[in-house]
Amino acid sequence: MVIKFTLNGERVSAPVDNNLRLLDLLRDYFKLTGAKEGCGQGECGACTVIMDGRAVNACLIPVRQVEGTEVLTIEGLEKDGEMDIVQKAFLKEGAIQCGYCSPGMIMSVKALLMNNPNPSRKELVEAIAGNICRCTGYTKIIKAAETAVEETCAQE
Amino acid sequence: MAENKWIGKKITRYDGREKATGALKYMADLEFPDALAGKILRSPYAHALVKGVEIAEAEGMLGVVAVLTAKDVPGLNGFGIEGPDQPVLCGERVRFIGDPVAVVFAEDLESAENAVEKIKVDYEILPAILTPEAALEEGAIKIHEEGNILRHHKSSNGDVEAAFKEAAVVVENTYTTPYEEHAYIETEGGFGLPLEDGGVELYYPAQYCFRDRMQLSAVLALPQEKIRINSNPLGGAFGGKDDMLLQPILALGAIKTGRPVKIHLSREESFMASTKRLPFKLTMKTAADKNGKFLAHKVFGISEAGPFAGISGAVFNYAFENAFCVYKFPNTDLEGICVFTNNSVTGAFRGFGNNQMTFGTESQVDQIAEALGMDPIKIRRLNCVKGGERYSHGHKVNESVIGIDKCLETMENSDMWKQREDFKSQTVEPWIKRGVGIAISQHGGGLGNLLDDTATAQIEVLSSGIINVKVSNEEMGQGSLTTFWLIAAETLGVAPEMIEISSGQTHNAPDSGPATASRSTFIAGNAIIKTAEALKDELKVLGKELWGTDEININSQGIYCVTCKTNFISWTEISAALSKKGIDSVSRTVAMPETDIKIDLGLHFIHTYVSQIVDLEVNTLTGEVTLIQTEIFPEAGRVINRLGYEGQSEGGSVMSMGYTIMENFKIKDGKAMTRNLQTYLVPTAADIPEIKVTPVELVEKEGPFGAKGLGEPASIPITPAITNAIYDAAGIRIKDLPASPERVLMELCK
Numbered sequence: 031m032v033i034k035f036t037l038n039g040e041r042v043s044a045p046v047d048n049n050l051r052l053l054d055l056l057r058d059y060f061k062l063t064g065a066k067e068g069c070g071q072g073e074c075g076a077c078t079v080i081m082d083g084r085a086v087n088a089c090l091i092p093v094r095q096v097e098g099t100e101v102l103t104i105e106g107l108e109k110d111g112e113m114d115i116v117q118k119a120f121l122k123e124g125a126i127q128c129g130y131c132s133p134g135m136i137m138s139v140k141a142l143l144m145n146n147p148n149p150s151r152k153e154l155v156e157a158i159a160g161n162i163c164r165c166t167g168y169t170k171i172i173k174a175a176e177t178a179v180e181e182t183c184a185q186e
Numbered sequence: 187m188a189e190n191k192w193i194g195k196k197i198t199r200y201d202g203r204e205k206a207t208g209a210l211k212y213m214a215d216l217e218f219p220d221a222l223a224g225k226i227l228r229s230p231y232a233h234a235l236v237k238g239v240e241i242a243e244a245e246g247m248l249g250v251v252a253v254l255t256a257k258d259v260p261g262l263n264g265f266g267i268e269g270p271d272q273p274v275l276c277g278e279r280v281r282f283i284g285d286p287v288a289v290v291f292a293e294d295l296e297s298a299e300n301a302v303e304k305i306k307v308d309y310e311i312l313p314a315i316l317t318p319e320a321a322l323e324e325g326a327i328k329i330h331e332e333g334n335i336l337r338h339h340k341s342s343n344g345d346v347e348a349a350f351k352e353a354a355v356v357v358e359n360t361y362t363t364p365y366e367e368h369a370y371i372e373t374e375g376g377f378g379l380p381l382e383d384g385g386v387e388l389y390y391p392a393q394y395c396f397r398d399r400m401q402l403s404a405v406l407a408l409p410q411e412k413i414r415i416n417s418n419p420l421g422g423a424f425g426g427k428d429d430m431l432l433q434p435i436l437a438l439g440a441i442k443t444g445r446p447v448k449i450h451l452s453r454e455e456s457f458m459a460s461t462k463r464l465p466f467k468l469t470m471k472t473a474a475d476k477n478g479k480f481l482a483h484k485v486f487g488i489s490e491a492g493p494f495a496g497i498s499g500a501v502f503n504y505a506f507e508n509a510f511c512v513y514k515f516p517n518t519d520l521e522g523i524c525v526f527t528n529n530s531v532t533g534a535f536r537g538f539g540n541n542q543m544t545f546g547t548e549s550q551v552d553q554i555a556e557a558l559g560m561d562p563i564k565i566r567r568l569n570c571v572k573g574g575e576r577y578s579h580g581h582k583v584n585e586s587v588i589g590i591d592k593c594l595e596t597m598e599n600s601d602m603w604k605q606r607e608d609f610k611s612q613t614v615e616p617w618i619k620r621g622v623g624i625a626i627s628q629h630g631g632g633l634g635n636l637l638d639d640t641a642t643a644q645i646e647v648l649s650s651g652i653i654n655v656k657v658s659n660e661e662m663g664q665g666s667l668t669t670f671w672l673i674a675a676e677t678l679g680v681a682p683e684m685i686e687i688s689s690g691q692t693h694n695a696p697d698s699g700p701a702t703a704s705r706s707t708f709i710a711g712n713a714i715i716k717t718a719e720a721l722k723d724e725l726k727v728l729g730k731e732l733w734g735t736d737e738i739n740i741n742s743q744g745i746y747c748v749t750c751k752t753n754f755i756s757w758t759e760i761s762a763a764l765s766k767k768g769i770d771s772v773s774r775t776v777a778m779p780e781t782d783i784k785i786d787l788g789l790h791f792i793h794t795y796v797s798q799i800v801d802l803e804v805n806t807l808t809g810e811v812t813l814i815q816t817e818i819f820p821e822a823g824r825v826i827n828r829l830g831y832e833g834q835s836e837g838g839s840v841m842s843m844g845y846t847i848m849e850n851f852k853i854k855d856g857k858a859m860t861r862n863l864q865t866y867l868v869p870t871a872a873d874i875p876e877i878k879v880t881p882v883e884l885v886e887k888e889g890p891f892g893a894k895g896l897g898e899p900a901s902i903p904i905t906p907a908i909t910n911a912i913y914d915a916a917g918i919r920i921k922d923l924p925a926s927p928e929r930v931l932m933e934l935c936k
């Protein structure tokens with residue numbers, strides 16, 4: 031079958047095999063390798079992308095559910111060579127070590143901010159509780175998310 | 187000391203942008219045209235003879251290009267850091283559930299997976315050794331020809347038995363610690379590529395490309411020059427990517443098929459095949475006099491390497507090197523045995539055996555303090571080795587051993603320690619008990635004095651004006667690229683933007699040793715400083731030749747004569763000017779400072795010291811332990827990059843918090859019961875306490891810009907600090923990790 035959807039703001043279509051997952055479609059067909067496979071079972075969050083405004087585990091989404099949706103990946107965050115507020119905050123606060131969890135982590139924070147520009151610390155923690163980071167101990171990730179919230183609010 | 191420009195500041199990491207944007211390609215993200223997919227057939231038995239492998243049907247299947255077995259290994263069918271006892275593909279015997287027997291390379295993964303199902307292996311099942319005790323039984327089947335004992339250490343000093351008799355207090359306990367899975371988010375995977383000259387190139391995340399190349403040369407019967415290894419970047423390692431895993435199979439696949447080959451393990455396969463932290467059983471007997479002065483420490487420990495030596499013997503030794511923590515014991519008695527079993531493969535894991543041992547010793551120390559009614563910080567300050575004193579093993583250590591007392595003193599004066607009684611009274615529900623605990627640790631930097639420990643760096647000025655600094659040590663997330671970058675910039679006196687680091691490539695960097703043992707910052711840092719100084723000397727000679735003066739300065743623009751500012755050559759011109767003199771690059775080697783005596787444990791001269799406080803709650807109804815806050819006080823010399831220093835401290839603390847209260851890798855009959863992240867629970871953002879990092883900065887004279895390593899040390903004291911805090915809260919002494927809710931409830935009911 032062929033599916034059509036919006037990927038990082040562009041209308042796209044792709045011939046797909048029914049048993050593929052959104053993660054395979056992104057990585058293998060569109061060559062967007064920012065989303066990673068860390069478990070394939072919805073446990074680690076390394077594959078997180080934003081679908082119709084919600085953070086989802088791309089390893090759990092069958093391709094047929096992608097039809098007509100709007101998908102945003104880490105590669106779609108930069109605008110004209112300028113990183114998103116969330117990406118900048120991750121860099122500034124030292125929230126990245128090996129970086130393998132970072133695209134998923136950043137997308138989880140981004141999804142939260144898209145829906146709730148002024149979340150509480152508790153909401154921030156909940157938003158990333160499905161993303162495992164084995165390196166940082168999360169302290170700097172939470173700090174980065176808070177910095178991103180402050181800067182989003184300052185911009186508005 | 188002159189003010190540093192870059193060192194000691196909060197600097198955004200070298201590889202930060204490409205990681206934040208998702209642009210960085212990890213090995214499994216790469217793409218090579220025509221690549222084949224590989225799938226490994228693994229043993230379902232813990233111990234069996236391989237009587238035959240039937241591959242004809244698999245070979246004939248659609249899409250299959252090659253089916254490889256032991257017969258296809260051209261050279262030595264074995265690898266391993268200590269010795270080649272781990273088969274690449276098992277042809278005679280399998281020694282654990284997951285041992286590879288064959289591999290299929292096919293046009294796509296599905297075809298490879300289907301073909302693997304069609305391979306028939308004729309196994310003759312052997313009795314399996316499933317506990318360390320069974321390995322030692324008389325008449326036990328031998329896992330390797332030489333027997334089941336990998337290490338047996340015995341050493342003593344003074345007379346422990348006499349000391350136990352005269353002591354005011356003697357504490358004796360047995361502690362057990364479980365396996366731990368590294369659970370890096372990047373599972374093992376990468377590519378093997380055939381080269382035109384009959385050689386092979388690997389793209390595979392690993393911690394020491396030069397050692398892998400050496401081992402592969404024997405396996406493939408190829409000269410080392412024909413093997414190129416790219417080992418950067420890594421999506422986490424923590425010791426788990428130290429020894430080889432898929433490299434020989436990928437190399438073999440590329441050579442046999444003449445095409446690029448890819449294998450990327452699923453989480454379950456990674457759990458099954460990769461190394462784990464060594465489990466330990468430790469019996470400790472410790473004595474002190476009535477003033478709290480330690481008299482004796484006796485340790486008997488048993489651990490298992492799993493089926494192969496790997497690097498487990500060194501881990502085991504290192505645990506015993508740290509049996510006394512930083513304490514001075516006049517009477518000592520150590521005995522330890524590490525055996526082979528048919529359980530999971532074990533190996534290096536952040537802390538390298540020290541975590542297990544320090545959990546025991548620091549639990550003992552708290553119990554002695556309690557028995558004597560002494561303050562836990564005071565008893566530690568009383569007994570730690572002082573500057574100029576020798577360690578309990580008898581060896582000399584660096585004068586920075588005074589760092590441990592500074593850690594303890596800083597902790598004693600911290601608000602968190604002073605307010606501990608207030609915290610405890612803040613809890614309102616009667617079933618919630620709050621407690622505060624502390625612990626300390628030391629951790630040697632470098633490989634220890636049984637091994638040569640050197641590092642070479644190389645610097646090349648490119649015609650683009652970029653200064654290319656080369657060391658092999660891999661970047662696995664710990665931030666070594668950033669550290670090297672800042673050290674090079676500071677030494678040369680140029681902006682960091684001018685510097686490019688090459689690492690993790692056998693063909694584009696000199697051998698600077700493994701990215702392990704908390705050595706990269708220290709030894710590769712020193713090698714970079716020495717090489718950068720040598721480059722500066724060359725540039726001064728160049729300036730003198732050109733302008734006839736010694737007054738030469740270097741900055742981001744180039745080199746110039748101080749007195750006559752008009753004389754100047756830019757970095758873009760320097761490359762040509764140096765080549766004219768026959769200098770293409772500058773290279774220097776440094777060695778790790780060593781201690782003065784050698785015993786079979788391999789002793790260290792330089793240590794990082796850490797102390798830590800933990801404040802937690804125990805829910806006596808559910809058994810759940812919740813950390814509220816922790817403060818960590820590392821003495822790792824001067825801080826190179828504040829963000830990296832804090833990041834290592836926070837990450838190490840949380841990782842070992844998982845080890846202490848959550849993570850439980852279970853093996854039954856040689857089979858992993860914990861097969862993925864659904865059952866192997868690691869900490870998430872919702873589990874962490876508030877973490878404060880307070881550097882205790884002493885200048886380490888031997889270290890680069892006064893620094894020492896911190897990657898591993900930060901993961902050690904939190905374990906006993908947590909169990910000591912649990913005791914403070916609920917009066918139960920956890921001797922068996924993890925302190926899971928079930929364990930805590932069981933102890934509460936005793």
Ligand code: FES
Pocket residue numbers: 066067068069070071072073074075076077078087088089090
């Ligand atoms: S790969 Fe999708 S949640 Fe782990």
Ligand code: FES
Pocket residue numbers: 125126127128129130131132162163164165166371421422663
């Ligand atoms: S930075 Fe390594 S897993 Fe998060």
